[in-house]
Amino acid sequence: MFWPLVFPYLAWWLFVLARGQTPGKQLTGIFAVRRDASRFGWGRMFIRENFKLLFWTLTLGLGNFADSAAILLRKDRRSVTDLVTGSVLVYVPSN
Known part of the structure; x- marks a missing residue:
């Protein structure tokens, strides 16, 4: 039905x-x-998103708060997920 x-x-x-x-x-x-x-590819992004899901699940949702706290407290605004996977989030406005 939902497929x-x-x-x-x-x-x-x-x-x-x-x-x-x-x-x-x-x-x-x-x-x-x-x-x-440099850009993340499909594989690297897949690893990033699945690590985040695993981290948040294993910590019973507290990983979300850890990520939020890291973003608020760090000067570079990187979450725990970003630190582990070596990523940075950037905003690119659409023209």
């Missing part, structure tokens, strides 16, 4: 992962890039 909704979403999700974005990042113009500003 007609799931397949297009999964296809979109995989497409935007290849660009260094999740669907939410795509909507807000945010990209995950490496610290040297």
Whole structure:
């Protein structure tokens, strides 16, 4: 019953992962890039998102608060997920 909704979403999700974005990042113009500003590929972004999911799950949701606290307290505004995966989030406005 839900498969007609799931397949297009999964296809979109995989497409935007290849660009260094999740669907939410795509909507807000945010990209995950490496610290040297080179683009993340599909595999690297897949690892980043799955690490975040695993981290948040294993900490029973407290990983979300740890990520938020790191963003608020660090000068470079990088979350725990960013620190572990070597990523930086950048905003690229659309013209």
